[in-house]
Amino acid sequence: MNAANTGLRVEILGINMASQAEYNQLVVDSHNVLPWLQDTSEQDVWGKWRIIQRDVVVLDSFNRPVLKDNLTQHDLGQVQNYNALKNALLQLAVPADTDKDGLPDDWEYGWFGNLAVTPTGDEDGDGADNLTEFTFSSSPKSPASLPFIDGYLARPAGKPALGVIFRRFAGNAAQFVVETSPDLINWTNRTSEIFRVGTVRNLYDGTGAAEVRYQQTSTAGAKPAGFIRVRVVSP
Ligand SMILES: [Ca+2]
Ligand SMILES: [Ca+2]
Ligand SMILES: [Ca+2]
Incomplete structure (x- = not known):
């Protein structure tokens, strides 16, 4: 499912x-x-x-079990069973946002028990607003938990190349564009200049966080200066 529908963030x-x-x-x-x-x-x-045996447990984006099915009782060879499970997965893969403020319902309920918090609020007073805490999968209730983003220097083929590692919410409520620039003016996400290292790695720690790593190619790394930025856009 994940391989076929990369936009859905369904992990099995x-x-x-x-x-x-x-x-x-x-x-x-x-x-x-x-x-x-x-x-x-x-x-x-x-x-x-x-x-x-042969239970399928479906978790929401907060890793909470929300549905259970048994493949012995409901053989996926039967089209109605197949469609029922598929539709449930598809529905849960798209986070609902009843109040349309950009914060998914399950995130708001999971952290605050209601839908009253706002994207610009900063309940834990750590300087990161709720939308930023959600997007980068930090805790909006702990000032010790801030969006995690860090740089590193790699040496592919012996040449220096800049890399970035960050945590993000594993759901698909935001898209992350990672770009590199030699001068802080011209930015590009061309794969000839910057690429994702490995796959998005779900942490399965109950917060919905996933970790991802991007790195300059040796072409970008060979330039006299280099910068990386992570840009978040609505899907
Ligand atoms: Ca909301
Ligand atoms: Ca905060
Ligand atoms: Ca925080």
Whole structure:
């Protein structure tokens, strides 16, 4: 789903039962394409979510379980079962914003329990407004939690190249354009100058945060000066 609909930010992963670790190799050998996690008796995800074999648990963008389906009872080979699960995933992948203020409902409810907060508000007084805290997936209730963005210097082929790493909300309520410039005047996001390193990595820490890394190509890095900026635009 994620590979086919990159704009939807649907992530699907498998969680093996704690006592069934011996079957992991079987899953690997069967060319499983899903990220595959092993539950443990300490974590007890199966127990906490009351999972039985072949359950599908759908989480919202705050990692809260909102729907459960069982693929033995509802065989996906039946078109109505397939469509029901697909439609539920599609619906949840688009965050609702009832008051149309740019902050998704589940984010507002998750942090504040209501829809009364505003994008320009700064409830924790840390200088980052709520829209910025949401966009970069920091906590709007903790002044110690600020949008995380950091630079680094890489050396592809022995030449210096600037990189940036930042955290973002994993949902698709905002688009991030990362650009580089040799002079702070002319900016570009051409892949000949800057590229994403690896994939967007969901942290699965309950905040909906994902981490992403961009880096100048050796072409951009070879210029006398270089800068990177992260620009956020509405989708
Ligand atoms: Ca809202
Ligand atoms: Ca704040
Ligand atoms: Ca904060």
